[in-house]
Amino acid sequence: MNKPIYVLNGPNLNRLGMREPEIYGRTTLAQIEALCRRTAGTQPLEFRQTNSETQMIDWIHEAIDRASGIVINPAAYSFTSIAILDALKMFPGPIIELHISNIHRREEIYQRSLMSRAATAVIAGLGAKGYSAAVRAIVDLIDDDPVAPSAP
Numbered sequence: 324m325n326k327p328i329y330v331l332n333g334p335n336l337n338r339l340g341m342r343e344p345e346i347y348g349r350t351t352l353a354q355i356e357a358l359c360r361r362t363a364g365t366q367p368l369e370f371r372q373t374n375s376e377t378q379m380i381d382w383i384h385e386a387i388d389r390a391s392g393i394v395i396n397p398a399a400y401s402f403t404s405i406a407i408l409d410a411l412k413m414f415p416g417p418i419i420e421l422h423i424s425n426i427h428r429r430e431e432i433y434q435r436s437l438m439s440r441a442a443t444a445v446i447a448g449l450g451a452k453g454y455s456a457a458v459r460a461i462v463d464l465i466d467d468d469p470v471a472p473s474a475p
Contacts, residue, residue, distance in 0.1 A: 326391040327367035328461050330359050330454070331382055333398030334374040339423075339451075347423050350451035359394075362455040366391075366462055376404055383410040390414075392461035394454070396421045401436040411441035417464040419457040422447040 332352065335342060340351035356370045369390070373379050379400065386393050393414055400407050401422070411418055420438045425448030439445055444460060446453045 325366060325465070326389060327369045328363060328392045328394065328458060328465075329382065329386040329390045330356075330368060330370045330394045330458065331379060331386075332370075332372035332396050333379060333400045336396060336398055337372050337374070348450050355451050355454050358451065358455050359458050362458040363462065366465075368458070376400060376406065379404075379407055380410045383407065383414065387414050390416065391465045392417045392419070394419045394421055394457040394461055395438065395442075396423070396454075397436075397438050401426070401438050402432060403437070405437060408437045408441055411438060414441075417443040417461055419443060419460055420445045421453050421457045423450055423453060424448060 336352055339347055339355065340349050352372055359370055360368055371382055373382070379397070383393070393411070393416070395411070395418065397404065397407055397420070401420070418441060420436065420442035422445075426436065427447065436445070443464065446457050449456060
């Protein structure tokens with residue numbers, strides 16, 4: 324069996340569907356999880372959300388040992404957490420950084436993601452559909468890599 328894809332979500336994303344729908348839409352995180360699972364097909368997927376920077380780092384450390392790829396929406400931590408960036412830099416597989424809104428069209432504070440330095444690619448501004456694009460991209464990157472890690 325293949326190693327799972329980790330889809331990690333940062334602070335306040337548990338409030339999707341209710342939080343600033345004019346920016347983030349009305350899709351809930353549960354609906355996004357279902358979309359990711361459909362997109363992944365038979366590829367195992369770990370879908371998680373936390374409001375804690377410590378928990379996010381612990382999950383990335385877990386992914387270093389267990390995952391084939393990471394899709395991460397670090398939310399506000401994108402712009403503040405060198406610790407999460409350092410954890411991501413240790414991950415040997417593909418990383419897709421994801422943002423529901425187009426951070427480059429937002430206020431200046433949201434335009435410079437630290438995480439982009441560790442990401443294989445960045446998806447921003449596709450709304451909830453960005454998650455399916457990110458999962459599909461990770462699956463493709465894993466499939467294209469003949470030495471991609473797989474479970475024993």
